[in-house]
Amino acid sequence: MTTATIPDPWPAPRAAAPVRATVALPGSKSMTNRALVLAALAEGPSVVRRALRSRDTLLMAGALSALGSTLDTSGDDWTVTPGWSSADTAVDCGLAGTVMRFVPPVAGLAGGRISFDGDPHMRTRPIGTVLDALRDLGVAVEGDALPFTVAGSGAVTGGRVVVDASSSSQFVSALLLAGARYDRGVEVLHRGAPVPSLPHIEMTVEMLRAQGVAVDTHEPDRWGVEPGPVKPVDLVVEPDLSNAAPFLALAAVTGGAVTVRDWPEHTTQAGDALRDILARMGCTVERTAEGLTVTGPDRLAGLDVDLRDVGELTPAVAALCALADGPSRLRGVAHIRHHETDRLVALATELAGLGADVEEHDDGLSLRPATLHGGVFHTYADHRMAHAGVIVGAAVDDVLVEDVATTSKTFTDFAPFWAGLFQG
Structure with a gap:
């Protein structure tokens, strides 16, 4: 059946x-999609073991492939070979919040115009906070909600950015995941009502550190990612x-x-x-x-x-x-x-x-x-x-x-x- x-x-x-x-x-969808993003940003080939095979994770694999990485999702253990495309392309977010929010900060590192859209329900979900933050960090973005376009330039300046993440912890995770590949890293400060779903940010930080990325979390509502390499991923997904x-x-x-x-x-x-x-x-x-x-x-x-x-x-x-x-x-x-x-x-x-x-x-x-x-x-x-x-x-x-x-x-x-x- x-x-x-x-x-x-x-x-x-x-x-x-x-x-x-x-x-x-x-x-875990949360772990699988974070691992795939980190693998696409890594210095060499990665493997994500026992990856979740679902619509959300296949959408993430498709998005990272569109940006230039090579992914083999045919088995239980998915392999990712990082790479960058300079061609214009499109990303289908479906109903995956992680794709809509985590991929644009990565797209700024590609070389073409990347258009994002998704299912009708997805067009009502908030994304403007991430897009405004990317503009502040030096990324060219057209639009404030789905559909929108990121014009990749092959590099992102990075630096300090203030966001209101009171409606989604994914706003913070999205910027942290790509931050190590930005020229100046990224420093994210939250200003607003308490951030919900803090365990998801803790997951992001833990997974970044596992790949050798330096993350500073010693102050409340502040996260700092130092620029530097991302080690290849070899992770068994929970x-x-x-x-x-x-x-x-x-x-x-x-x-x-x-x-x-x-x-x-x-x-x-x-x-x-x-x-x-x-x-x-x-x-x-x-x-x-x-x-x-x-x-x-x-x-x-x-x-x-x-x-x-x-x-x-x-x-x-x-x-x-x-x-x-x-x-x-x-x-x-x-x-x-x-x-x-x-x-x-x-x-x-x-x-x-x-x-x-x-x-x-x-x-x-x-x-x-x-x-x-x-x-x-x-x-x-x-x-x-x-x-x-x-x-x-x-x-x-x-x-x-x-x-x-x-x-x-x-x-x-x-x-x-x-x-x-x-x-x-």
């Missing part, structure tokens, strides 16, 4: 008994821990036990916060020889939590809270209004459509116990919304998830894989 044969809307499987399963997840959310949630809502294999002992991935979140909701969480095992409780507790640093988990956590026996308050995630869709509006609308007692706030959601029922759960071309829909569907009869195939953004053939966990 493949995504081509999946009906739309898709009948989400309903668990008839506690689900017990062990799953091996695809690699499992995507944010993609673990629906699978671990399946144990939580069915009273079952799900093990995610190869859960890392140390990680900068935001998904690692699932261990604490699920424990607070009453689950038993333990490391085993295989990985991380979550066992669901008889009754799921409500939750009051600030998700600012791990906003991508909000859809899955909101779905769990809609099924909990107590009230919940999710806060600190105003920035997820600018993700693939306005996730707060989308979650409030779709959960309420299934009977949830949910209230939208400027920075989050409140949920109170209610009896849920079936219906169509719309996804807004957002893979995390699809995750929320299937979580509810595991505990509620007759939930239909619209466009479940959008999960291919980070997990090819998610739907048949998910359905297979309910067999028997």
Whole structure:
């Protein structure tokens, strides 16, 4: 079974008994795409092992190929040979925020005019902060939103730049990743409300340092990258821990036990916060020889939590809270209004459509116990919304998830894989 044969809307499987399963997840999208960018900037050929094969990562591979690198994505381990093109070319961002934000700072180092565009939904996502920063650093940019064009000159002056990254940590990561190849490096200062999703910046910094790049982080809201070479990448990509959310949630809502294999002992991935979140909701969480095992409780507790640093988990956590026996308050995630869709509006609308007692706030959601029922759960071309829909569907009869195939953004053939966990 493949995504081509999946009906739309898709009948989400309903668990008839506690689900017990062990799953091996695809690699981290965040790590894969950062590694590919660094490999394209490196001094020599690189290998990204156990790379995630998904729409987002293939779009990144296509973008870096357009700029002149040679990528072989045919196997589990992807190879990258860096190079630069002087030809005019186009980059398809699709729905990948990492492509739209991480590639323009690299494009300034190429030699041609690089035009960027993407899916209609992507045209509403913020990018102006990165483009303004690039102009300040000496890059010629035409436009302030998709579609836009970067006129590469083969070199970027770099230096100091002030940004407001309060709507996305990717604004900072984008500039840091390419900064070592700029003549003066880059110094990024944030001015504004707190930066969300800080673990993603920590991941960027850690991966840069692993490639021999000097990064100064001793002051809050300031990151400095020294100019210099980037060592070739040889990285084993961790499992995507944010993609673990629906699978671990399946144990939580069915009273079952799900093990995610190869859960890392140390990680900068935001998904690692699932261990604490699920424990607070009453689950038993333990490391085993295989990985991380979550066992669901008889009754799921409500939750009051600030998700600012791990906003991508909000859809899955909101779905769990809609099924909990107590009230919940999710806060600190105003920035997820600018993700693939306005996730707060989308979650409030779709959960309420299934009977949830949910209230939208400027920075989050409140949920109170209610009896849920079936219906169509719309996804807004957002893979995390699809995750929320299937979580509810595991505990509620007759939930239909619209466009479940959008999960291919980070997990090819998610739907048949998910359905297979309910067999028997």
